Amino acid sequence: MKDRVKIAVDAMGGEDSPQKIIEGIEISLKLNKENFFYIYGDELILNKEIKKRLLVSQNSEIINTTEKILDDESPLTAAKKGKNTSMWKTIESLKMKKADISLSAGNTGAMLVISRLLLNTIEGIDKPALAGLWPNKNNMNVVLDLGANIECSEKNLSDFALMGSAFFTSLFKNEKPKIALLNVGLEENKGNDVLKKTYTLLKDYKDKNFIFSGYIEGNHIMDGNVDVIITDGFTGNVALKTAEGTANFITKKLKESLNKISILLSYNSLKRFKDKLDPRKYNGAIFLGLESPLVKSHGSTDAIGFAHSINVCNKIVKGNLIEKIKSNLISVDHNI
Amino acid sequence: MKDRVKIAVDAMGGEDSPQKIIEGIEISLKLNKENFFYIYGDELILNKEIKKRLLVSQNSEIINTTEKILDDESPLTAAKKGKNTSMWKTIESLKMKKADISLSAGNTGAMLVISRLLLNTIEGIDKPALAGLWPNKNNMNVVLDLGANIECSEKNLSDFALMGSAFFTSLFKNEKPKIALLNVGLEENKGNDVLKKTYTLLKDYKDKNFIFSGYIEGNHIMDGNVDVIITDGFTGNVALKTAEGTANFITKKLKESLNKISILLSYNSLKRFKDKLDPRKYNGAIFLGLESPLVKSHGSTDAIGFAHSINVCNKIVKGNLIEKIKSNLISVDHNI
Numbered sequence: 001m002k003d004r005v006k007i008a009v010d011a012m013g014g015e016d017s018p019q020k021i022i023e024g025i026e027i028s029l030k031l032n033k034e035n036f037f038y039i040y041g042d043e044l045i046l047n048k049e050i051k052k053r054l055l056v057s058q059n060s061e062i063i064n065t066t067e068k069i070l071d072d073e074s075p076l077t078a079a080k081k082g083k084n085t086s087m088w089k090t091i092e093s094l095k096m097k098k099a100d101i102s103l104s105a106g107n108t109g110a111m112l113v114i115s116r117l118l119l120n121t122i123e124g125i126d127k128p129a130l131a132g133l134w135p136n137k138n139n140m141n142v143v144l145d146l147g148a149n150i151e152c153s154e155k156n157l158s159d160f161a162l163m164g165s166a167f168f169t170s171l172f173k174n175e176k177p178k179i180a181l182l183n184v185g186l187e188e189n190k191g192n193d194v195l196k197k198t199y200t201l202l203k204d205y206k207d208k209n210f211i212f213s214g215y216i217e218g219n220h221i222m223d224g225n226v227d228v229i230i231t232d233g234f235t236g237n238v239a240l241k242t243a244e245g246t247a248n249f250i251t252k253k254l255k256e257s258l259n260k261i262s263i264l265l266s267y268n269s270l271k272r273f274k275d276k277l278d279p280r281k282y283n284g285a286i287f288l289g290l291e292s293p294l295v296k297s298h299g300s301t302d303a304i305g306f307a308h309s310i311n312v313c314n315k316i317v318k319g320n321l322i323e324k325i326k327s328n329l330i331s332v333d334h335n336i
Numbered sequence: 337m338k339d340r341v342k343i344a345v346d347a348m349g350g351e352d353s354p355q356k357i358i359e360g361i362e363i364s365l366k367l368n369k370e371n372f373f374y375i376y377g378d379e380l381i382l383n384k385e386i387k388k389r390l391l392v393s394q395n396s397e398i399i400n401t402t403e404k405i406l407d408d409e410s411p412l413t414a415a416k417k418g419k420n421t422s423m424w425k426t427i428e429s430l431k432m433k434k435a436d437i438s439l440s441a442g443n444t445g446a447m448l449v450i451s452r453l454l455l456n457t458i459e460g461i462d463k464p465a466l467a468g469l470w471p472n473k474n475n476m477n478v479v480l481d482l483g484a485n486i487e488c489s490e491k492n493l494s495d496f497a498l499m500g501s502a503f504f505t506s507l508f509k510n511e512k513p514k515i516a517l518l519n520v521g522l523e524e525n526k527g528n529d530v531l532k533k534t535y536t537l538l539k540d541y542k543d544k545n546f547i548f549s550g551y552i553e554g555n556h557i558m559d560g561n562v563d564v565i566i567t568d569g570f571t572g573n574v575a576l577k578t579a580e581g582t583a584n585f586i587t588k589k590l591k592e593s594l595n596k597i598s599i600l601l602s603y604n605s606l607k608r609f610k611d612k613l614d615p616r617k618y619n620g621a622i623f624l625g626l627e628s629p630l631v632k633s634h635g636s637t638d639a640i641g642f643a644h645s646i647n648v649c650n651k652i653v654k655g656n657l658i659e660k661i662k663s664n665l666i667s668v669d670h671n672i
Binding site: 243 | 410471472473483486487518520527528553554555556557558559567570571573574575576577578579580581582583584585587589590592593594595597598601602604605606608609612613
């Protein structure tokens with residue numbers, strides 16, 4: 001067990017769970033046998049699912065939980081339900097140092113509240129943020145905050161920069177990722193006061209492990225010129241959802257425009273197009289700033305999407321994310 | 337001249353001007369002879385362009401201006417240059433009651449500053465906003481503010497609702513448009529304080545000329561379930577640009593995926609798709625809240641896009657936008 005990546009999985013959250021969770025674990029194990037899974041959920045259902053899958057039963061342990069948090073429950077109701085739920089136990093396994101990382105496709109708000117109840121923040125970090133992967137021309141950006149913090153100070157945003165660059169580096173082995181602040185223009189005087197103050201902070205940090213690229217506008221998020229994009233949770237959430245809505249709208253219009261013959265004739269081209277944009281590849285948002293890493297899979301993704309988020313978990317642990325965040329915090333510490 | 341819609345046009349702003357401006361006027365005149373144009377710009381160049389186009393010379397008057405505002409000039413430098421520029425004169429023609437509406441493809445920031453210097457706001461309105469058209473499943477939404485006001489109060493946002501619904505009604509003859517507030521969730525307790533206060537204001541207005549649909553999230557902007565979407569200028573600008581960036585990214589990936597044969601075989605389907613999403617159709621953002629209407633065409637659009645924004649100008653004047661805004665303000669006045 002020593003060299004294995006130990007992933008605690010909440011098997012009961014999200015659509016079609018626990019079936020897709022177990023299937024996703026099987027898919028990921030076929031590609032990578034480094035991971036070992038602690039699976040939290042209803043033993044009876046889980047055993048039935050796992051019995052069919054030798055690879056899963058050999059590389060996992062089931063921990064029976066009697067309750068589950070519903071996807072549409074308010075975070076506070078969910079937190080009160082608490083201790084006997086699969087989500088709570090999954091996150092608690094981090095506190096117990098049993099698992100290296102936790103993964104759930106369940107209720108995001110509940111995850112936010114429960115993780116704050118159970119885990120400390122990293123020293124020096126006031127607010128954890130939710131970071132996600134965003135496709136771009138070259139590969140992927142990291143964008144944060146995607147909705148954990150509606151209002152942010154310059155201290156919060158510059159912490160997000162330190163955490164986001166550590167996240168990018170732990171996934172993609174880039175020494176000095178490029179960081180930009182999401183704004184409505186590129187000139188130094190654009191935006192609100194918090195952005196202007198964050199700009200000054202990030203520009204003036206001396207021993208920083210990233211390159212500060214200034215401001216970026218929404219139409220350039222996907223250009224691939226920067227690696228990490230920083231924004232408050234309100235703007236980030238609106239931007240992410242607007243991009244999703246636009247992508248759905250366009251692909252729907254494309255489908256409407258194509259007749260059956262052209263779909264048949266362009267089958268390979270369209271498949272290539274679909275593969276390139278497959279949202280399952282970008283599945284997995286991470287809560288940054290807690291003493292242990294916690295990954296949120298999209299509730300409506302399928303087994304393949306869930307397997308992608310397991311892959312993100314593996315990379316985060318092997319990339320020493322938490323150590324990297326701490327080292328980024330220390331490197332700029334004498335500036336403050 | 338009595339029944340004609342008099343449009344003052346700044347011929348010198350935006351890419352490829354004044355050529356595209358004159359060509360755009362010609363395209364629009366072929367479809368609709370109601371409009372008469374006051375064209376502001378360099379007489380020598382303009383005469384050369386118009387000489388070739390009888391339809392334009394018969395339905396316009398050139399007013400010579402000696403200077404022009406550059407597209408990349410700061411708004412303040414531009415405003416100082418001021419009085420002899422084509423943009424200034426175009427906007428001034430509203431103050432003089434010479435034109436019914438003004439149109440420019442030039443520098444947006446300069447337009448904002450100069451229009452505030454020359455024109456009064458409508459009584460009761462503190463801050464003008466920039467409203468745009470956004471495609472949706474049925475037809476088009478109106479979204480505002482797209483960037484005129486970085487920070488907004490609940491008074492500003494609820495004014496935007498009254499102005500946006502008047503704009504929608506003047507374009508599309510809808511008696512009671514549906515209005516929603518852009519937010520990160522649908523529950524009443526979501527978002528920041530300003531949004532919650534605006535929600536209460538809009539919900540409680542009694543004789544309002546619109547239906548208040550509550551909150552909307554970014555992924556539903558294009559669903560076609562609401563007509564007018566209200567947000568602050570920071571969020572609106574980021575959302576609009578993020579949608580543009582996403583659309584460009586996807587259509588680029590589509591092009592890369594299609595080989596020559598499938599492009600040839602699916603020519604009609606792809607043309608249909610392109611036509612449906614043609615951004616030129618949505619060209620034309622309007623400054624709402626000033627005593628006279630002012631339309632901004634996209635700087636990089638072509639003659640067809642400019643002709644579309646002329647069409648928006650025509651509809652605004654014939655739809656009595658300013659009267660509709662005033663009547664919306666009066667109808668809710670006794671609530672405040």
